[in-house]
Amino acid sequence: MDPWGKIGHLTKSEIRDLQNRKLQQFINQYLYPFSPYYRRLFDQNKIKPGSIRTVADLRQIPFCSKKDFIDPDRPDKIKDFIQQPDLKTIRQFWPKTQLLKLKWQSLTKGDEFVKVNLEKEFRPCFITFTTGTTNMPVSFLYTSHDIQNLHVSGHRMLKLTGMQSSDHVVNMFPYAPHLAFWQVVFGGLEASTLILSTGGGKMMGTEGNIRALLKMKPSVLLGVPSYIYHVLRAAKEQGVKLETIKKVILGASRVSTAFKVRLAELLASMGAKDVCVFGTYGFTEARSAWAECPTPNDISSGYHLYPDKEIFEVIDPKTGEVKGEGEDGELVYSSIDSRGSSVLRYRTGDYVKGGITYEPCKYSGLTVPRINYDITRISDVKDYQASKVKGCLVDFNNFSSCLSEFTDIEEWQIELNKKDNDPFEVDQMVVYLSARPGCQEAALADTVRSRLAATTEVTPNEVKFIPFAEMIKRLGLETENKERRIVDKRPKE
């Protein structure tokens, strides 16, 4: 039984005690003994595992980031992050009480019983990959212990949104070895809730997803924001009514409150009144996701964390200095209850404005720490940064928030290319738009041009209007796992 009821209402000092205790145990009995990467890191930096006693002591340990997973000369470097125990290290590092328990079990239940249990704890049996559009995919392995944690986090997330076991759910996350799809599947199993996982657009097409909605009459809908929006709009065009929908839970991509409000309006026009739209935050390396609790759609509660499973720090991305409660900075993640691929002080590349709060949530009453909703990916910017746009370092999240504020824009895509396709020539930026029928295109183009210039410091060379069907194809909404929102066609020098 998941102790969430208790964990969710601990005081701040109880949370700290719990995290200190779990951190000590995790480092001394699991990470240092069994992880080749961390054994080496601790030894090279002369860190005694026993010296990490509190969350504050984490500061002794160097950060890791995506670049530590990849080494062109050693393609399997990521394996060093997997816990790899053997009998010798178990005997050496586990406390006497735990070893006696193993011995007692083998005497009373047999060696096979002990072996099966250890395998369940430590042998990887499941994989998801990082998705990134430009990064090399990196694999993260789960043991049965981690899969159980995936059940727990999925269940906590669904519970947090107020979902009931009797709800009918349609899961439109793309079927792939990616966290989002499986987080929902395992969470649903744990909650004993009826879920139809369509696999998203690639598996069933828009028509198939609309049929799934008609068949299931779901009260809860989950998926990637742009795809959910696409399916609902297509359903509306066909005159489909969706009166049963009460909640939409979005993941795998950042959502603004403006987007939530717009989605709820769309659903209201299809008969679903007072729909609550939720954002979630999660990433492959944590093998977990966190959710908002119910609020009006123009407000975010922040993402509710699981203090018994992980520790989050917020740091200054330049100096690495740990920031205080509520301060802006990069999110750094440490697991304290994982097996398989395990990371400590992992720099997420996600920048959070408003940081982490430990104040009780005024919407759900939970006392767990919460990450503010305003998260942008530093890593995405870095990927494009190698060749800035027109010499400006551009945060592509700003394009997204800027363009999604125009109610006349149905969909958009930005294409970057070089003048005359010459790698040495200047950058050019073309904005493709699909506008609502009846809107004044020339006036809209002018406003988009000036608004983009003001928010991103880059003025588009051209704003082109294209039919909606062509836009859907360009974005790959029905064929790709991640929509092609920014297309970089600039040839390399």
Ligand SMILES: [Zn+2]
């Ligand atoms: Zn809350």
